[in-house]
Amino acid sequence: MNERLLAVTAELTHRCPLACPYCSNPLALARKRDEMAGGDWARVIREAASMGCLHIHFSGGEPLARGDLDDLVEAAAEAGLYSNLITSGIGLNDTRAGQLKAAGLDHVQVSFQDSVPRSNDRIAGLKGAFARKIEAAEAAHAAGLALTINAVVHRANVEHVPEMIDLAIALGAERIEIAHVQYYGWAAENHAALLPTRAQLDRATQDVEAARMAHDGALVIDYVVPDFHAARPKACMGGWGRRQMVISPAGRALPCHAAETIPDLGFDDVRTKPLAEIWERSEAFQRFRGTAWMTEPCRSCERREVDWGGCRCQALALAGDAGATDPACELAPTHDRVLALVARATDHPSADYRYRSFSSAVT
Amino acid sequence: MTDVAIPRFKPGVRLSPRSNGREATLNAPERVLVLDQIAEAIVSRIDGKSDAEAIARELCVYFQAPYDTVIADVKEFLGELAAKGYVTL
Numbered sequence: 304m305n306e307r308l309l310a311v312t313a314e315l316t317h318r319c320p321l322a323c324p325y326c327s328n329p330l331a332l333a334r335k336r337d338e339m340a341g342g343d344w345a346r347v348i349r350e351a352a353s354m355g356c357l358h359i360h361f362s363g364g365e366p367l368a369r370g371d372l373d374d375l376v377e378a379a380a381e382a383g384l385y386s387n388l389i390t391s392g393i394g395l396n397d398t399r400a401g402q403l404k405a406a407g408l409d410h411v412q413v414s415f416q417d418s419v420p421r422s423n424d425r426i427a428g429l430k431g432a433f434a435r436k437i438e439a440a441e442a443a444h445a446a447g448l449a450l451t452i453n454a455v456v457h458r459a460n461v462e463h464v465p466e467m468i469d470l471a472i473a474l475g476a477e478r479i480e481i482a483h484v485q486y487y488g489w490a491a492e493n494h495a496a497l498l499p500t501r502a503q504l505d506r507a508t509q510d511v512e513a514a515r516m517a518h519d520g521a522l523v524i525d526y527v528v529p530d531f532h533a534a535r536p537k538a539c540m541g542g543w544g545r546r547q548m549v550i551s552p553a554g555r556a557l558p559c560h561a562a563e564t565i566p567d568l569g570f571d572d573v574r575t576k577p578l579a580e581i582w583e584r585s586e587a588f589q590r591f592r593g594t595a596w597m598t599e600p601c602r603s604c605e606r607r608e609v610d611w612g613g614c615r616c617q618a619l620a621l622a623g624d625a626g627a628t629d630p631a632c633e634l635a636p637t638h639d640r641v642l643a644l645v646a647r648a649t650d651h652p653s654a655d656y657r658y659r660s661f662s663s664a665v666t
Numbered sequence: 667m668t669d670v671a672i673p674r675f676k677p678g679v680r681l682s683p684r685s686n687g688r689e690a691t692l693n694a695p696e697r698v699l700v701l702d703q704i705a706e707a708i709v710s711r712i713d714g715k716s717d718a719e720a721i722a723r724e725l726c727v728y729f730q731a732p733y734d735t736v737i738a739d740v741k742e743f744l745g746e747l748a749a750k751g752y753v754t755l
Binding site for chain 2: 309353355357358383385387409410412447448449450451477478480520523525
């Protein structure tokens with residue numbers, strides 16, 4: 304097959320000290336009692352490596368909330384995987400950074416919600432978060448871990464892109480990932496408060512381009528644009544079931560973070576089947592793999608193997624059909640629904656967030 | 667670049683050598699470069715001390731190839747790695 308698993312995102316837990324209103328976790332969050340045991344995670348890591356997988360991203364929730372994170376990092380290092388910790392930074396200090404480095408961790412991504420402390424803490428829903436993130440980033444850098452700053456941008460902070468880039472440089476980061484909110488899960492609940500205006504987006508894109516020129520060689524700037532304002536959809540996950548797998552806290556193998564929103568898709572538990580079998584043959588990974596499932600306008604589109612029809616979850620959420628062309632594409636018959644959402648968020652912006660939480664989770 | 671430039675990996679860049687049927691790769695945050703035999707031979711000699719000339723001299727012996735050809739290849743490849751952000755020179 305043309306597909307090869309290159310990277311696994313291990314969502315170790317949904318527990319998190321932050322409450323960001325754009326969290327990519329599902330609305331129905333997994334509880335601690337639902338989380339897969341460390342021994343199962345370690346076995347899955349070894350299976351992925353034996354399939355030729357190269358990278359593992361430890362994510363969540365907040366992966367530092369798992370008491371056995373170091374064991375899993377060690378399992379990844381022993382299996383020869385390149386490991387990445389995606390963290391809020393809460394709980395990462397000099398001691399923890401040193402322990403993780405010793406366990407074999409390669410790279411840390413610390414999120415910042417804004418370059419302005421008070422705004423950062425408001426968006427994160429946690430007082431004092433900014434100061435702890437600074438401590439975390441400095442600890443990672445001091446421990447000799449490669450450091451990326453993750454900045455998710457939206458209406459409240461998108462005008463601070465230059466300051467966030469300056470912050471990344473001041474913290475010794477080699478890389479910054481500036482990603483516009485993707486509107487699934489919690490973010491879809493909050494789009495009226497999060498969607499930037501077209502003018503804000505254009506300004507942010509200019510800021511990124513200027514910073515790339517100014518910091519060439521010193522800082523890698525990766526930039527993810529919001530497809531609500533684009534002419535063509537993004538290649539979600541680099542194509543469904545093509546290179547990547549997400550494993551949920553409860554051990555379900557998913558083609559993308561939000562795949563569980565597609566109601567009639569069956570997901571396998573990595574504890575009950577070999578990972579290779581799930582990757583090659585499971586219904587969830589086969590359903591939208593390649594191009595055979597596509598309808599028009601995707602089927603005959605010259606970009607069908609560039610954007611792979613866009614995002615299945617967005618197609619379901621906005622067009623009501625996970626097999627439809629992503630409405631973010633201007634060729635999609637349902638593209639006017641995206642335009643309507645953008646217009647509504649621009650004309651009737653909301654100032655309030657519905658924060659991510661266990662208690663308000665709907666099922 | 668010059669013959670005496672010393673290549674050094676940027677933070678977070680790590681070589682995964684060929685093993686068990688898996689190809690050699692150069693790994694960095696969110697990026698992977700697949701290495702062929704010659705590329706792996708060059709990358710595996712980056713130790714933060716050896717300059718391009720020293721790496722080329724070793725490879726001349728390893729590949730039984732003339733120095734002029736090897737140093738040109740080494741410099742071209744290291745230049746690419748630097749441009750892609752895997753090493754500093």
